[in-house]
Each structure stands twice: as structure tokens, then as C-alpha cells.
Amino acid sequence: PCWCWLRDDGCGDPAVFPRSMLSSQVSMRDARMMHVAFVLLVLVHEIAKCLAVGAWSPWDRFGFGVSFFVFVDTFAAFFNGYGLPPQSIYWSPLMRPLICVALSSTIHNYCSQVWNAVTTKGVVDVVFLQLGILVIWVWLGMLFFADEPEGVAFFAGFEDGLRSMFIAFTTANFPDVMMLAYSRNRFAAFFFVSYLVMSLYVTFNVLLAAMYSAYKDSVERSDAKRGSQLEHYVGLIGASLCQSTKGIPRATFERMFCAFCGDNSEWNQERASLMSGLLAAGGGGPDAP
Numbered sequence: 001p002c003w004c005w006l007r008d009d010g011c012g013d014p015a016v017f018p019r020s021m022l023s024s025q026v027s028m029r030d031a032r033m034m035h036v037a038f039v040l041l042v043l044v045h046e047i048a049k050c051l052a053v054g055a056w057s058p059w060d061r062f063g064f065g066v067s068f069f070v071f072v073d074t075f076a077a078f079f080n081g082y083g084l085p086p087q088s089i090y091w092s093p094l095m096r097p098l099i100c101v102a103l104s105s106t107i108h109n110y111c112s113q114v115w116n117a118v119t120t121k122g123v124v125d126v127v128f129l130q131l132g133i134l135v136i137w138v139w140l141g142m143l144f145f146a147d148e149p150e151g152v153a154f155f156a157g158f159e160d161g162l163r164s165m166f167i168a169f170t171t172a173n174f175p176d177v178m179m180l181a182y183s184r185n186r187f188a189a190f191f192f193v194s195y196l197v198m199s200l201y202v203t204f205n206v207l208l209a210a211m212y213s214a215y216k217d218s219v220e221r222s223d224a225k226r227g228s229q230l231e232h233y234v235g236l237i238g239a240s241l242c243q244s245t246k247g248i249p250r251a252t253f254e255r256m257f258c259a260f261c262g263d264n265s266e267w268n269q270e271r272a273s274l275m276s277g278l279l280a281a282g283g284g285g286p287d288a289p
Contacts, residue, residue: 032074032077032078035074035092036071036075039067039070039074042067042099043067045103046060046063046064046067047064059102059108062102066098066099067102070091070092070095070099073095109222113218113219113222114218117211117214117215117217117218120214122214123207123214126203126206126207126210130203130204133198133203134165137165137191137195137199138155138161138162140191141154141155141164141165141191142155142158144188145181148180149181149184150178150184154177154180164177168195169199169200169204171200174192174196178191255272
């Protein structure tokens with residue numbers, strides 16, 4: 001195929017796996033076996049987590065669905081040589097980033113906070129304002145440059161105008177997009193310069209500020225909610241320890257605390273030791289009756 005960069009072994013050889021310099025030396029059968037083993041491991045992980053927790057979150061369903069799709073694609077490749085149709089697309093490698101996203105709790109938290117930020121009213125209003133500026137300037141361009149070389153080249157239709165002005169927003173085609181009109185009339189520069197000032201330097205910066213403010217508020221609310229949950233559960237633990245006649249070992253309490261608080265084990269271990277010490281000093285902590 002035209003996209004093939006391999007010269008010595010060639011992408012047309014079905015005995016090789018044309019992905020990279022490493023995987024091109026692995027036979028297709030061995031590569032598929034590794035794919036199946038990995039995907040089965042992910043599926044078993046998702047099912048075991050569902051059975052342990054007793055419920056599936058949306059991220060769990062997403063991860064299971066993507067992993068099952070990859071499993072079916074790879075399994076089908078054992079029989080037809082390419083997997084699920086169309087033959088020109090290798091689905092399994094394309095799904096790998098989605099599997100990583102589905103398995104990462106850090107990405108889940110980040111996506112949740114970003115979604116909460118971008119769907120706030122302030123951000124949505126600025127986005128619609130940005131789109132409105134784009135549509136207005138495209139409409140003006142179609143009127144100003146009708147039947148002129150500029151209009152024929154960049155504003156032949158509304159779709160062409162949207163494409164031209166959006167690229168101008170990225171400055172990738174500026175000042176080329178205005179040179180035909182500028183060569184005929186120097187005042188045409190005001191049309192493009194005013195668009196860039198309004199869309200890129202004013203509205204877009206306001207959008208960035210609104211998104212930053214909304215994301216910061218989302219993170220703060222998430223941290224406050226997590227802190228209140230931690231305070232609530234630690235209070236329940238302290239109350240149960242005070243009512244217990246035997247107590248629990250200090251090491252068990254610290255392991256429970258670290259497991260509840262997250263992955264920063266070294267920092268959480270210090271907090272767990274401090275918490276257990278405070279509870280023990282009050283007569284109701286670990287190892288205390």
C-alpha cells in the first residue's frame with residue numbers, strides 16, 4: 001500500500017506485522033496471540049471488579065465494551081486475516097488508547113472535571129459567541145468579495161468561507177487569505193485584522209479565562225467533596241473504635257487508611273501514622289480498648 005514505509009520486508013507480506021520496526025519482526029500469529037491474551041486479561045479485570053463492587057460505572061461499561069470489541073476483532077483476524085471490516089482499518093491498535101483511558105482512574109477524574117468545566121454556562125456562552133463571530137465574518141466576506149478573485153478563491157460558498165476563516169483564526173493561512181483582496185484594495189486588511197482581533201485576541205482569551213476559572217472551581221468542589229467524605233468515614237471509624245472492646249491493630253488501620261486515600265503511598269503512610277497516633281493518644285485509637 002501507499003502508506004507502507006517498510007522497504008526490506010514489505011507491508012504486503014502477510015507473515016509480518018507492519019506496525020513498527022519492532023513489531024514488524026513479529027509474526028502476525030504471535031502478535032494476535034499477545035493481543036488476545038492482553039484483552040482477555042482486561043476483560044477478566046473488568047468482570048472481577050464488577051463482581052467485587054456489585055455495580056458497573058459508566059467507565060467500566062466503556063472499558064468492557066472497547067475491550068470486547070478488540071477481542072472480537074483480533075479473534076476474527078485468526079480466520080479472515082484482517083479482523084472486522086473494513087479490511088483497510090486495523091481496529092485493534094486504534095482501540096489501545098481507549099483501553100488505557102478506560103483503565104486509568106486518574107484520566108476518569110480529569111475527564112469528569114473537564115466535562116464539568118466546559119459545560120458551565122459561562123464557558124458555553126463564550127463558545128457560542130466565538131461561533132457567532134465566525135459566522136458573521138463569513139457572511140460579510142461572502143458579501144464584500146462577491147464576484148472578486150478573493151471571493152472565488154476563499155468565499156465561493158458558506159462552507160468554503162467557514163474553512164477559510166477558521167484557518168485564518170489559527171493564523172495558518174494568514175496573511176495569504178487576504179492578499180488577493182489586499183492587492184486590489186488596501187482597506188480590505190481591516191476586514192481580516194478586525195476578525196483576528198475579535199476572535200483570536202479577545203474572545204478566545206476570554207474563553208480560556210472562563211475555562212480556567214470553571215476548571216479551578218470544579219477541582220475545588222471535587223477536593224472539598226472528597227475531604228468531607230474522608231472526614232465522615234474517618235469519624236465513623238473513630239466512633240466504632242471507641243465502642244469496640246478489642247480495637248484493631250495499628251498496622252491494619254494504617255493499611256486501610258492508605259487504601260482509602262489513594263495511590264500516593266508514601267504521603268498517605270505519613271498521614272495514616274499521624275492519624276493512628278492521634279486516635280491512640282485519645283484513648284480510642286488502634287490497639288486501644
